[in-house]
Every structure is written in structure tokens, then in C-alpha cells.
Amino acid sequence: MTKSHLHKIFYRLILTPTLFWNTVSGATSYKVLVSSMINFGFIVDSATVYTNQRTIPNGKLNLASTYYWKVAAINSLGFGPWSETWNFSTAINHITKIGSEIPTSFSLSQNYPNPFNPTTKIKFDIPTFSNVRINIYDITGREIYNLVNETLTPGSYQTSFDGLELNSGIYFYKLITKNFTETKKMLLLK
Numbered sequence: 310m311t312k313s314h315l316h317k318i319f320y321r322l323i324l325t326p327t328l329f330w331n332t333v334s335g336a337t338s339y340k341v342l343v344s345s346m347i348n349f350g351f352i353v354d355s356a357t358v359y360t361n362q363r364t365i366p367n368g369k370l371n372l373a374s375t376y377y378w379k380v381a382a383i384n385s386l387g388f389g390p391w392s393e394t395w396n397f398s399t400a401i402n403h404i405t406k407i408g409s410e411i412p413t414s415f416s417l418s419q420n421y422p423n424p425f426n427p428t429t430k431i432k433f434d435i436p437t438f439s440n441v442r443i444n445i446y447d448i449t450g451r452e453i454y455n456l457v458n459e460t461l462t463p464g465s466y467q468t469s470f471d472g473l474e475l476n477s478g479i480y481f482y483k484l485i486t487k488n489f490t491e492t493k494k495m496l497l498l499k
Contacts, residue, residue, distance in 0.1 A: 324371075324399055327364040328378055329452050330392065336382035343369070343378045347394065357383070370399050375474065396474065397454070404457060404468045411463045412436045415489035420470070420482065424496040427473040431456070433484050434465050442485040445470065448478060456482070472497045 328341065341363045343354040353376065354369045370376060377396045382389040412434035420429040435441060441461050445454040456470055470482070477499045483492040 324369075325365055325367050326370075326397055326399075327362055327455060328380075328395075328397075329362045330380050331451075332361045333382035333389065335384050336389070337385070338383045339363075340381045340383060340388065341378065342380075343376055345374065345376055347377050347396075349377065349379075372399050374399050395453075398474050404459060404461070404466050406462075407432070407465045407467055410465070412465055415484070415486060415491070417482075417484040417491040417493055419493055420495045424498040425472065426498050427475075428469055428471045429495060430467055430469050431482060432465065432467045435461050435486070436463055437488075438462055439486045439488075442483075443468065444483050444485065446481040446483065448480070450481075453480075 328343075330339070333339075338357050338359050339361065341354070341356050341358060342349060342352055343365060344350070344352050354363075354365050356363055375396055375398045377394050379391045379394050381391045414434065414436055416434040418432040420431045422429060431443065433441075433443070439461060441457055441459055442455065443457040444452050445456055447453050453475075454470075457468055472480070475497055477497050480495050480497060481492050482495060483490065
């Protein structure tokens, strides 16, 4: 077997995403609603949290489904207005280990193809055992997707990103480890 045929695939069910939003001055907590319907006719998760994020508990979401969410700030005067409605999809993410050589440094490659429609591949190198995250951000810097959140052994890896649910535009992807961070820009054209 040649080096190019050596690989290991890690599968992660993305059924416990973390939702993030901007903080509101004066807010003491936030009400978060997640629904399988854009009109919020069926609520799958409802919570009051004290930070600007909410991780959906396991068992609430189904695979290959689209969900809608919104948030409202709360303080001693009551509820503020609801945010705009955002959405996300659940999917199976896979990370492929490429080859058997150990890289000498961290690196994040430019996605390919770029521009893309709707999928693209992202390659990255990890020289030491590391907790690795790759997050996707919109043009405003808001995190919209957590693509990778795994502890990985040293090696070169590839993952893919599907922008089917997103609008055309510029997005950023960021590799984050304890000792390294790098951001790249990608363009989705539909």
C-alpha cells in the first residue's frame, strides 16, 4: 500500500452544535429557542442561559435536518426583542488522515476549490497531539459552523465543508489549537 492510500477517517455526528451570538449590554441572561420549523411552530430546545452561547444537548436534534434558532436578551425589566432567525443543518462530518508522515509544523492550507459551490476541501497539518478546532465565520466575524472539534494525533488531515445552506459570499475558516491559530478566506459562489 502506498503512502497516498494510507488514511484513517474520523466520523463525528454534529448533533450537539454550540450556538453563539453577540452580547447585549445590560443583559443578565438570554432565552434561546431552537425549532425544526421556521415559524417556531415546534420547539426542539428552549433554554435560559447566562452566557452568549448554548450547546444543544444530545438527543434533541436529528441527523440531516435543518433547524432554526433565535435569542432574546433578558434583564430586570424583562425580555428584549427576538434576534433575527438563524439556521443550521446537522450532518456527518468526516476528517481524513492523509499519509503517514508527521508534519514539522502546524499549517492550514487554502481550501480547494476556491471559489466553491457548494462543497470544498480543507487540509491542515498537526505536528503534535492536539485538540483541534476548525470554525467557519461569516463576513461579520460571527461563527456559523464548527467544522472540526477533535483531539487528533500528529499528521496531515483533510475535511470538507458543505455551504449548501449558505448564501453566496465571503467566509472565513480558522484552525485553532493550543499553540497555533490561522485564518483563511474562502468564496462561495452559487
